[in-house]
Amino acid sequence: MSQLPKQRTEVSVPTSADVARLAGVSRATVSYVLNNNATVRISEPTRHRVREAATQLGYVPHAAARSLRAGHSRMVLLPSGHIPAGPLHQRFFQELQAGLRRLDYTVVQYGSAGLDADEAARAWAELRPVAVVVPPGITLTRHGTGVLTRSGAKAVITLGPEPVEGAHGLVMDQRRVGAGAVGHLLARGRRRIGVVMPREPGLAPFSEPRLAGARQAAGTAGAHILPLPLRYEEESAAELAGGWRELGLDAVFAYNDEYAMLLMRALQDAGVAIPGDTAVVGADDLLLGRLLRPRLSTVRMELAMEHPLAETIDRLVHHPGTAPVHHDLLRTSAVHRESS
Amino acid sequence: MSQLPKQRTEVSVPTSADVARLAGVSRATVSYVLNNNATVRISEPTRHRVREAATQLGYVPHAAARSLRAGHSRMVLLPSGHIPAGPLHQRFFQELQAGLRRLDYTVVQYGSAGLDADEAARAWAELRPVAVVVPPGITLTRHGTGVLTRSGAKAVITLGPEPVEGAHGLVMDQRRVGAGAVGHLLARGRRRIGVVMPREPGLAPFSEPRLAGARQAAGTAGAHILPLPLRYEEESAAELAGGWRELGLDAVFAYNDEYAMLLMRALQDAGVAIPGDTAVVGADDLLLGRLLRPRLSTVRMELAMEHPLAETIDRLVHHPGTAPVHHDLLRTSAVHRESS
């Protein structure tokens, strides 16, 4: 465009060469000093000059250049979707992140909403992460797993409801949630059980298996299951509650505590007695559910991990090639309160 | 350790050189073809052979190498903390992310919990992002801003309650929330107003300014403000409610709807009439708040953005050096329901 000798309006970013020049040493020395390389002995005055120069220039090493040279990164990639995580996942990721940081990994969440499964896997692979942890709600295919491992990922771990071939599966089988809720309702003598299916997009990876689990539990007992689509809005709940008696249900598993609270209020407003006419069970054991009257019965979820996931990942990184392992981590327990 | 000639158990990751070799062309040609470079004409047979080779090898370009060569990345970094985002922020980030993706940026969240402000800024700078968007709850210092811009970030934007020198501030002044709540309560004739201060760590960046805003609004009207520490647990709420009458309050702004629901239940259980004895106001306008009886009054929050943030960022990236701009985006409106 311009004939000018390359505009220099932007102050150029200092490199290790700049530090070397200012300190009057070579780039090699700069690298040794700043990385506290123990295999080589550098005199104290030199070390000082290098550090001085680095801080003076505001030098920050270039992670990409470093990992390019090293041939590997210490980045653990967590694809993230658009689903607001429940309390279980929040705690889980919190811990995972803290654990990985302690082991000196860089944890990065990559927003993958709106990409199809294989596009997404390719996009992740471009970053050359050393490990990828795919949360429930994000689809990972067999092909995607292949792309990731072939691009150098030492550990590909899926947390989704379904195991994926080639990836390690620390699976959280959502069917347990449905089964737990329905089991509880059956034990309390209920036989015609509605199961709320959120209409909100993106929740299907959770709601479908929960329904399947509910059906499974009901099947063996000869009980009846009826899916009930519901939007997370008062009008939708009022509508569902309006036709409630015609449904002939004596219980409902409401997907989670939030939908349960919504539906329970609508049922009460429609004159349905709880738990007299209909028992209501949620899931997640939210604090707010305990504030209702009647107090909301719920399915509590916990993760059964012998070892923190961060350490498992670290082990996989050091010993790759381990045959994929599949564990179901989800433990559920029905919590009986007053609504069932 | 071992004398073996470098274990080759791990299949090496295919590079553009591998693709070139397989296709019988040079690396340059591979780059041209795979990037659809329009400035150079490559024959159709060659293009085909290259693409063929790439898919056969499962070639995925190395993002770090690419941006190293290019001298810049298209990565927008979103540091993230450990604070569960409210509905406002969730929507906001959802939109931001989608918008940035449409403009072909790579959006990456970087877990920064447990790092001090300047360590964190340095860690972000190592990734050489082209832009950084710092959400409320993450501290960015003036120094941190300097580190980021000197490392090549074209846009540093803070969303925190406080503007930061050197960074663009799309500020969300949380004082408005407190002021809105208290203004509403004053208008309804309340004069002795409690303000719930969550004891949970990490919420101070929100709760402190909300309290300040409450004080400000009360000050001009000669009303009284009393901070009320509260843990998000039933016992803590029961304790607070137990000594309620001695506090002599006729209203409470409960930080947000969740704390409001918790406290309101405890007050009702302690025999405090709502809104008769004490008015309760939350914030966030959660659906669940509408399900209580009395329905929870709240402060609704919205963002007033003329332009989507993604486009603003894109503009800043193309025209850096723009003087930092500070806008307060937060618009609040008190929503009167039944609890006040």
Added chain:
DNA sequence: TTGAAAGCGGTACCAC
């Protein structure tokens, strides 16, 4: 139309 080669920033081997 294609290829050779330089160079982005950092690390580590090998000389001196």
Added chain:
DNA sequence: GTGGTACCGCTTTCAA
């Protein structure tokens, strides 16, 4: 102790 230098994977200029 310290410096020279090759190289990681990719893009792009310049020549052929």
